[in-house]
Amino acid sequence: MKPVILVHGGAGTKVKDEAHLQLILEGVKNAAREGYKILTSENRSVIDAVEVAVKIMELNEVFNAGRGSVLNADGEVEMDASIMVGSDLSAGAVTVVRNIEHPISLARLVMEKTDHVLLAGDGAERFAREHGVPFLPAGSLITDRRKKLWEQEKVSAKISNPEVCGETVGALAIDELGHLAAATSTGGRAKKLVGRSSDTCMIGSGTYADDNLGAVSTTGHGETVAKFCLAHAIIRDLENGKNAQQATTDCIKRMTERLNNTAGAITLSKAGEVGIGFSTEHMSWAYIKNNELRYGATLNDNNVDVL
Ligand SMILES: NC(=O)C[C@H](N)C(=O)O
Numbered sequence: 001m002k003p004v005i006l007v008h009g010g011a012g013t014k015v016k017d018e019a020h021l022q023l024i025l026e027g028v029k030n031a032a033r034e035g036y037k038i039l040t041s042e043n044r045s046v047i048d049a050v051e052v053a054v055k056i057m058e059l060n061e062v063f064n065a066g067r068g069s070v071l072n073a074d075g076e077v078e079m080d081a082s083i084m085v086g087s088d089l090s091a092g093a094v095t096v097v098r099n100i101e102h103p104i105s106l107a108r109l110v111m112e113k114t115d116h117v118l119l120a121g122d123g124a125e126r127f128a129r130e131h132g133v134p135f136l137p138a139g140s141l142i143t144d145r146r147k148k149l150w151e152q153e154k155v156s157a158k159i160s161n162p163e164v165c166g167e168t169v170g171a172l173a174i175d176e177l178g179h180l181a182a183a184t185s186t187g188g189r190a191k192k193l194v195g196r197s198s199d200t201c202m203i204g205s206g207t208y209a210d211d212n213l214g215a216v217s218t219t220g221h222g223e224t225v226a227k228f229c230l231a232h233a234i235i236r237d238l239e240n241g242k243n244a245q246q247a248t249t250d251c252i253k254r255m256t257e258r259l260n261n262t263a264g265a266i267t268l269s270k271a272g273e274v275g276i277g278f279s280t281e282h283m284s285w286a287y288i289k290n291n292e293l294r295y296g297a298t299l300n301d302n303n304v305d306v307l
Pocket residue numbers: 010011012064165166167168186187188189198199200218219220221222223225
């Protein structure tokens with residue numbers, strides 16, 4: 001089995017101009033490269049690879065995760081993340097967490113240090129403190145760009161257009177032995193109600209991994225993704241014999257038709273096949289397989305860098 005790392009930088013990104021597109025593409029390529037380094041290093045582990053890839057994007061302000069997350073109705077950052085290991089289906093997630101740099105690492109701590117799957121808000125933050133997770137001063141994750149957008153949107157009564165609140169991040173990996181892992185992290189939807197949880201923290205909607213079938217990370221309009229259990233719908237299609245690309249394309253299409261809203265997903269099958277699908281105009285993605293880095297932001301893109 002060839003190791004593969006596959007990442008996305010969110011469906012629904014409103015690409016402003018060429019310079020913005022390049023920042024997004026550099027962001028997903030960099031995350032894929034760093035994840036692949038871990039995946040192919042001596043002490044390789046799929047869980048480390050997806051965590052590192054997501055952490056890199058949580059630090060990158062261009063994405064809606066960690067620093068650079070969108071702001072809720074009160075103008076604050078509340079974040080969600082989840083992670084899953086395909087060998088034994090262990091999973092961890094956090095929701096409505098504030099002032100920590102890496103929600104994905106906290107989700108991993110929930111997976112590894114508790115017998116729970118999901119911790120929320122104050123309880124998740126108390127658990128983080130007890131495990132020595134550093135806290136940032138309040139407001140540190142708010143960027144000027146998000147603040148400006150929030151101020152513009154504040155004057156409009158309508159709910160945020162899902163096309164303008166993309167940039168959630170996710171990563172999948174498979175190693176030489178066929179072990180899979182998946183991770184997803186988000187600031188959610190702009191102007192969301194305080195305390196709102198997203199699909200991203202829901203195992204089966206935002207994230208899923210099972211060595212017997214495949215791994216999925218989703219992005220897009222969270223309520224739609226959650227109602228459709230998009231990640232697990234794709235897994236079921238894999239189980240029914242579809243390949244990674246067919247399963248991803250078909251589920252996104254069924255979800256979009258049924259619920260009249262948009263989303264995107266990346267999929268790795270247990271054979272290491274890649275699936276990329278979205279019903280938004282853009283979703284950035286990158287993957288490394290066979291020493292080639294492939295990346296893009298539209299369905300027709302097929303850019304290749306040889307490593
Ligand atoms: N763009 C996103 O993926 C946002 C995320 N799914 C949410 O609804 O919170």
